[in-house]
Amino acid sequence: MAEPDAAVGDLKKASMDRLTLNYVWKQKSTPVVLRRTGRGEKLRVRLPFADDNRQWLRNGRRTAPEWIGGNQAYWELPKSWFNDFVDRALRRYGKVYIIQPFREQEICARACQEARGHECQCSCMGANHGMGNDGSWFEVSDTFSTRWGERELACRLLTAR
Structure with missing residues (x-):
């Protein structure tokens, strides 16, 4: 599968304040993926609402994404789906936020x-x-x-x- 061309937009390094991260996580117009480190950690994904989100995320795989309801309301996906998710989100939505840990x-x-x-x-x-x-x-x-x-x-x- 060919990877879509992507331009790195706004890379926020030096200490992201919680308000900015919360805004990005809670906005509903652009997909967001939270990539966490650690053993057994899964991706957390938020998408604009669509009736076919579960099928779109699953993408014909045997494993189904897990919906975590409540105040946060997000999907959990295996870490191994990260690159595929980003590529497909860029094709479907034109943009995607990635939140991930870093050390300067x-x-x-x-x-x-x-x-x-x-x-x-x-x-x-x-x-x-x-x-x-x-x-x-x-x-x-x-x-x-x-x-x-x-x-x-x-x-x-x-x-x-």
Whole structure:
């Protein structure tokens, strides 16, 4: 099956606030998929209402999607359906929101962390200038250190071309 052309739209990295994520999750005009990590975790999907949503999600597979009612009201799908769901949602709706966990990577250098004065030419833009290494940095070389931030949620909107 040929993959549809997709353009990555709005990639929201740095700390998505809860209001934005809640808005994306609760809006009803664009499909949303929440990709979670962890063993046994399933995809959570919200779709604009249509009588054939269950059949469309199932797409002839033996396993049926599970409807979770209540306040949230979403479908649960196996993780392995992720790529197929996104491709088909782009064809059917023209766009799809993807919410998924991410950890931001920070890059700096020992020269910056041990620097004196105010001049900084590092990608941290001076945020770590002269602060030293508190043990959270992985030093690859004298000119490259990295560390990963806390796990957060990111949201991106894919649109069909």
